[in-house]
Amino acid sequence: MVVLEGSAEAIPLGDGVADAVVVGNAFDHFDADRAFAEIRRVLHPGGVLALFWAWPADDQTGQYPALRKVDQAVESARGATRIAAA
Secondary structure, X not given: OOOOOOEOOEOOOOXXXXXXXXXXXXXXXXXXXXXXXXXXXXXXXXEEEEEEOOOOHHHOOOOOHHHHXXXXXXHHHHOOOOOOOO
16 A cells, blocks of 8 residues: 555646545535646546535535535536436
């Protein structure tokens, strides 16, 4: 196993090398614009971004306003991509 130091805003991978980026219970702590740009950069064409939370996001948007921004970003892309909600 290799461990690399980085952050969502500075992912220590080359361009287009990742099959998937998975984020759990954390996206509301990121600088969303910088994180999305980095995720786009490291994902290869057809790669997948998976976001998940341990609670329903719509129940927490009052307490965590950044979740509303993530939900809005996902919803705006949903019709143009293969994003699926579970």
